[in-house]
Amino acid sequence: MNEREITGVIVDAGHGGVDSGAVNGNIYEKNFNLQAAEYIYDRLRELGIPAKMTREEDVNLPKNERIAKVRELYPLDESVLLISNHMNAGGET
Numbered sequence: 001m002n003e004r005e006i007t008g009v010i011v012d013a014g015h016g017g018v019d020s021g022a023v024n025g026n027i028y029e030k031n032f033n034l035q036a037a038e039y040i041y042d043r044l045r046e047l048g049i050p051a052k053m054t055r056e057e058d059v060n061l062p063k064n065e066r067i068a069k070v071r072e073l074y075p076l077d078e079s080v081l082l083i084s085n086h087m088n089a090g091g092e093t
């Protein structure tokens with residue numbers, strides 16, 4: 001098996017800015033995604049694992065810009081783990 005060491009982790013907070021993701025009243029998915037991403041990012045750093053985030057504020061990051069951001073965070077030939085946070089809304093049962 002060809003094992004490669006992971007260079008780092010990219011923590012992605014889904015949606016942001018005008019793209020709210022799932023909405024229920026005044027609850028916006030984008031805010032939960034950012035909170036989750038910040039928590040994961042902080043824990044990784046505490047554990048000494050290199051980590052970077054795609055966004056750290058409530059900003060819109062369309063799909064193409066998000067991909068470009070991921071590509072600029074680490075060189076393409078590096079082995080990187082990408083964690084993208086989303087929290088979907090469920091229907092009534």
Ligand SMILES: [Zn+2]
Pocket residue numbers: 014015021022029085086087088
């Ligand atoms: Zn989502």
